[in-house]
Amino acid sequence: MAAHSSIEAITARIVERSKPLREAYLDRVRRTGSRGPHRAVLSCGNLAHGFAVCSPAEKAALAGDVVPNLGIITAYNDMLSAHQPYETFPPIIREAAREAGGIAQVAGGVPAMCDGVTQGQPGMELSLFSRDAIAMAAGIGLSHNMFDAAVFLGICDKIVPGLVIAALSFGHLPSVFIPAGPMTSGLPNDEKSRIRQLYAEGKVGRAELLEAESKSYHGPGTCTFYGTANSNQMLMEIMGFHMPGASFVNPGTPLRDALTKEAAKRALAITALGNEFTPAGEMIDERSIVNGIVGLHATGGSTNHTLHLVAMARAAGIKLTWQDISDLSDVVPLIARVYPNGLADVNHFHAAGGMGFLIKQLLKQGLLHDDVRTVFGQGLEAYTVEAKLDANGQVVREPAPEESGDKKVLALIETPFQSNGGLKMLTGNLGKAVIKISAVKPERHIIEAPAIVFHDQQELQDAFKRGELNRDFVAVVRFQGPKANGMPELHRLTPPLGVLQDRGFKVALVTDGRMSGASGKVPAAIHITPEASDGGPIAKIRDGDIIRLDAIAGTLEVLVGAAEFDARTPVVVDLSDNEFGMGRELFAAFRRNVGHADQGASVFA
Numbered sequence: 001m002a003a004h005s006s007i008e009a010i011t012a013r014i015v016e017r018s019k020p021l022r023e024a025y026l027d028r029v030r031r032t033g034s035r036g037p038h039r040a041v042l043s044c045g046n047l048a049h050g051f052a053v054c055s056p057a058e059k060a061a062l063a064g065d066v067v068p069n070l071g072i073i074t075a076y077n078d079m080l081s082a083h084q085p086y087e088t089f090p091p092i093i094r095e096a097a098r099e100a101g102g103i104a105q106v107a108g109g110v111p112a113m114c115d116g117v118t119q120g121q122p123g124m125e126l127s128l129f130s131r132d133a134i135a136m137a138a139g140i141g142l143s144h145n146m147f148d149a150a151v152f153l154g155i156c157d158k159i160v161p162g163l164v165i166a167a168l169s170f171g172h173l174p175s176v177f178i179p180a181g182p183m184t185s186g187l188p189n190d191e192k193s194r195i196r197q198l199y200a201e202g203k204v205g206r207a208e209l210l211e212a213e214s215k216s217y218h219g220p221g222t223c224t225f226y227g228t229a230n231s232n233q234m235l236m237e238i239m240g241f242h243m244p245g246a247s248f249v250n251p252g253t254p255l256r257d258a259l260t261k262e263a264a265k266r267a268l269a270i271t272a273l274g275n276e277f278t279p280a281g282e283m284i285d286e287r288s289i290v291n292g293i294v295g296l297h298a299t300g301g302s303t304n305h306t307l308h309l310v311a312m313a314r315a316a317g318i319k320l321t322w323q324d325i326s327d328l329s330d331v332v333p334l335i336a337r338v339y340p341n342g343l344a345d346v347n348h349f350h351a352a353g354g355m356g357f358l359i360k361q362l363l364k365q366g367l368l369h370d371d372v373r374t375v376f377g378q379g380l381e382a383y384t385v386e387a388k389l390d391a392n393g394q395v396v397r398e399p400a401p402e403e404s405g406d407k408k409v410l411a412l413i414e415t416p417f418q419s420n421g422g423l424k425m426l427t428g429n430l431g432k433a434v435i436k437i438s439a440v441k442p443e444r445h446i447i448e449a450p451a452i453v454f455h456d457q458q459e460l461q462d463a464f465k466r467g468e469l470n471r472d473f474v475a476v477v478r479f480q481g482p483k484a485n486g487m488p489e490l491h492r493l494t495p496p497l498g499v500l501q502d503r504g505f506k507v508a509l510v511t512d513g514r515m516s517g518a519s520g521k522v523p524a525a526i527h528i529t530p531e532a533s534d535g536g537p538i539a540k541i542r543d544g545d546i547i548r549l550d551a552i553a554g555t556l557e558v559l560v561g562a563a564e565f566d567a568r569t570p571v572v573v574d575l576s577d578n579e580f581g582m583g584r585e586l587f588a589a590f591r592r593n594v595g596h597a598d599q600g601a602s603v604f605a
């Protein structure tokens with residue numbers, strides 16, 4: 001079925017805008033590719049170092065020119081519950097490679113930050129930069145050039161975007177992403193948030209709060225809310241980097257291990273040495289990127305992807321804009337309600353039909369490009385399935401159900417929860433911003449109230465504790481942009497602003513910083529560009545100025561006369577405290593060279 005006319009039109013304008021960049025990229029990818037194994041260009045010395053620890057049989061195979069070698073890039077560590085399961089993946093992948101007549105080596109590890117551990121802490125100021133550091137680290141691993149395909153073990157917020165940037169920078173190689181799956185459901189996310197608001201109001205103590213948090217985040221696997229990490233899994237499947245049905249299978253299960261083995265074998269099957277050569281740089285094109293954005297809107301995915309998708313697309317020579325993302329939101333309905341956009345978690349989403357049902361519904365109305373390449377072959381229709389195990393422990397796939405397993409979690413495309421994706425770009429005299437309203441009640445889609453200006457999130461939390469915020473106001477939290485301090489997530493603002501909103505006050509947040517993918521119920525205009533540290537208009541706002549945030553009209557305005565506002569001098573603050581401590585001194589070059597948020601807040605372009 002041809003894609004919906006609006007989807008086709010937006011895709012066509014991305015293709016047109018990207019043409020020179022994309023053609024140069026594809027030329028490089030094709031020139032780098034080779035018919036033989038990539039290690040064939042290495043000297044004997046290079047090769048001997050590369051397979052020094054291999055078995056004699058592996059050395060003999062690698063010395064030859066026919067056996068494909070798989071490079072594993074792993075983001076394993078014990079800090080991220082989502083990545084801890086990866087500790088055992090390399091041996092499983094090596095065994096699968098052997099069974100398939102290939103070899104697999106760990107090409108390198110990459111760092112991975114848990115945004116949950118650093119949330120509200122100085123470490124969060126390294127979070128966004130860690131995406132590009134992860135891309136660099138993965139590039140270091142793959143630069144050994146011993147490999148005919150790569151598999152990526154990464155899930156969370158900045159890790160998948162960084163790994164995709166690396167995979168596309170090595171676009172001559174096939175790349176398969178292998179997920180580890182969500183942790184099993186614990187304390188419901190809305191109950192966790194209720195306890196947090198009680199703690200913010202001083203109605204429960206740390207013991208009760210820690211007990212609730214520990215029951216919510218209780219074991220291996222991705223946190224079960226639909227934040228950036230689980231948005232990443234959705235993206236990897238709908239863009240064709242995952243095997244069909246792989247995203248939301250819990251770790252430590254037979255199906256999970258079978259999917260891991262299958263992915264390793266598939267990666268070896270799509271190298272240049274076989275008959276289904278699928279280099280990542282050609283597999284991912286403008287249609288794949290648009291499919292990712294459609295999935296993001298249909299599921300109420302993380303606002304962080306208004307940064308990451310722009311940076312990921314750019315790595316493949318594709319120029320994506322916030323206007324593209326915003327215009328796609330207008331034509332893609334919301335058909336999944338997963339916390340914070342609902343009460344369900346990703347396990348419920350998977351049980352209700354998951355990715356196979358979602359893709360089937362979106363294809364039904366031509367809202368996805370079906371004519372795309374994936375690691376599984378040609379066409380996205382192949383992903384309208386559920387993965388299961390047969391009696392022999394092999395992965396089999398059954399058609400996704402025609403009906404939703406839970407109509408409160410997954411809706412039919414004909415009867416969506418909202419007619420649009422709710423991830424909008426805002427424009428006005430403060431510059432550009434983005435807002436996600438899929439978790440914001442309709443009566444809060446337009447907020448007009450006096451500004452109260454803060455220069456960090458702790459200031460707001462302290463004002464809340466002093467009882468100074470029981471009023472209608474727009475919190476302006478500035479000097480939180482990429483150049484100022486690495487553009488941290490300001491998710492610790494969610495409980496106090498949520499309490500004030502629940503008390504009936506009209507509140508909103510306006511910031512050049514970010515929010516968590518898990519934030520949602522308070523209207524927030526985020527990623528304001530230009531940022532305060534670049535002299536952006538947000539630096540001219542004063543306490544008491546009336547701010548109007550209109551998510552319906554797509555505008556963000558300070559209601560001050562143009563002449564007066566233009567005549568104001570942007571406030572400048574001393575940011576030297578951001579330059580040292582918890583590793584921030586190591587990222588000074590990133591703060592100096594990082595690009596604007598609407599360009600992906602990247603140090604690469």
Ligand SMILES: O=C(O)[C@H](O)[C@@H](O)[C@H](O)[C@H](O)COP(=O)(O)O
Nearest residue numbers: 115116119227228229516517518
């Ligand atoms: O973008 C995201 O999804 C968030 O960065 C998420 O990964 C982070 O861990 C949150 O901080 C979790 O939520 P809590 O902090 O509420 O546990």
Ligand code: SF4
Nearest residue numbers: 114115116156223229
């Ligand atoms: S989802 Fe967030 S909190 Fe959970 S493991 Fe990943 S980065 Fe950490």
